[in-house]
Amino acid sequence: MNWKQELIQGNVIVFPGETVDHENAEEFETRLLPAVDEAASTSGILIIDFRNVDYMTSIGLRVLMTAAKTAGPVSVNILVTEMNETMQEIFKISGFEKLFAIHENLESALAATSAT
Amino acid sequence: MGNLAGTLKLTLSPRLSELTRIRDELDQYLRGGSLPDTVHNTLLVVAEEVLANIVLYGFCDESSDKIEIQVGREDEAIHMEFIDPGKPFNPLRDAGRKTAGRLVDDQEAGGIGIHLIRGLTNYQGYARKSGRNHFRVTKNIHTVEVEN
Numbered sequence: 001m002n003w004k005q006e007l008i009q010g011n012v013i014v015f016p017g018e019t020v021d022h023e024n025a026e027e028f029e030t031r032l033l034p035a036v037d038e039a040a041s042t043s044g045i046l047i048i049d050f051r052n053v054d055y056m057t058s059i060g061l062r063v064l065m066t067a068a069k070t071a072g073p074v075s076v077n078i079l080v081t082e083m084n085e086t087m088q089e090i091f092k093i094s095g096f097e098k099l100f101a102i103h104e105n106l107e108s109a110l111a112a113t114s115a116t
Numbered sequence: 117m118g119n120l121a122g123t124l125k126l127t128l129s130p131r132l133s134e135l136t137r138i139r140d141e142l143d144q145y146l147r148g149g150s151l152p153d154t155v156h157n158t159l160l161v162v163a164e165e166v167l168a169n170i171v172l173y174g175f176c177d178e179s180s181d182k183i184e185i186q187v188g189r190e191d192e193a194i195h196m197e198f199i200d201p202g203k204p205f206n207p208l209r210d211a212g213r214k215t216a217g218r219l220v221d222d223q224e225a226g227g228i229g230i231h232l233i234r235g236l237t238n239y240q241g242y243a244r245k246s247g248r249n250h251f252r253v254t255k256n257i258h259t260v261e262v263e264n
Contacts, residue, residue: 021164022135055157057164058229086157093235094228 001027002052005035011045011113012038013106017052020060029063036067040074045113049106051082061094068099077101081109120149123188128167130176130183130200135167142187149189155257158236159187159194162253165229166198166207173210174249175202189257193238197252205249206242208233 001024002017014035020028032048039046046067056064071078081103083091091097103109124145128134142163146156163185170176170183184199198207208230234240239254 021139021160022132022168023139054153055161057161057168058232059168061228084157085154086161089154089158089236090161090232093231095231 001031003031005031007042009110009114010043011047011110012042013047013049015049015052019054020056020063022057022059025057025059025063028060029066032063032067033070036070036074036076036078039071039076043113044076045079046071046076047079047081047106047109047113048100049081050084050087053087054084055086056090058094061090061096064096065099079103079109079112081106120145120189120194123186126185126187127182128185130171130174130178130181130202132168132171135164135171138167138185139164142185145187146194149194151194151257155194155255159196159255162233162236162255163196165233166196166251166253169207169229169233170198170200170202170205170249170251174200174205174207176200177202192257194255194257195252196255197250199251200249201247202249204244207251208240208242 004015004017006013006015012035014032016028016031018024036046068078079101082105083102091100091102101112103112124142126138126141128138139160143160146159167183176183181201186197186199188195233253236255237253238256239252241252243250
């Protein structure tokens with residue numbers, strides 16, 4: 001899967017490059033969980049930027065759930081940004097808006113991390 | 117607005133490996149309708165969720181059975197119907213029943229899929245007809261604004 005990862009202001013930012021479904025969920029997991037570990041050794045913040053993700057099926061949401069469960073014990077806070085209307089609806093229906101802090105864009109997410 | 121070319125009819129063997137082909141063919145068909153992105157995307161999500169439930173939790177014989185999908189537009193809505201010849205199985209109601217004893221994560225994932233099917237569509241219906249399961253969903257093309 002297309003994947004970009006950066007360190008901005010000491011925070012780990014990941015950019016999944018495509019839709020997450022049955023075809024690439026396993027790779028999404030192999031990319032995301034190490035990013036949680038990296039965030040644990042830096043600022044404790046992981047931002048997932050979904051600007052290139054049209055939608056995500058439940059198998060992808062399961063990966064996010066795993067990431068959330070992994071992040072807790074290592075005190076990593078996961079934020080999500082740049083979700084399109086479909087992704088927002090999916091998060092709302094699945095209750096994931098309660099699991100992750102949602103920001104409209106990367107700038108506001110970074111501003112929120114600076115404020116803490 | 118574009119017009120969807122007739123009814124899309126697809127068949128697949130009850131294997132997860134078939135989902136990619138089905139997704140791509142459904143995606144191509146829906147592009148002909150110039151649908152709002154949210155409608156287009158949610159139909160792809162729902163199709164994967166329903167098919168995954170049938171494949172993983174239904175009773176189709178992988179070697180001999182075929183699942184049929186029919187997709188079409190009627191007025192201002194898109195209808196998708198999933199037909200399989202297995203034992204009685206409603207993807208919305210029965211998907212969790214075979215997960216007893218599996219890890220909690222699997223059960224939670226199955227539950228999320230059902231929530232998505234219900235939440236992303238405007239209508240879901242199941243019927244058993246002539247020994248086949250018929251599961252149908254409808255997605256309105258336009259959101260109706262309710263004035264208070």
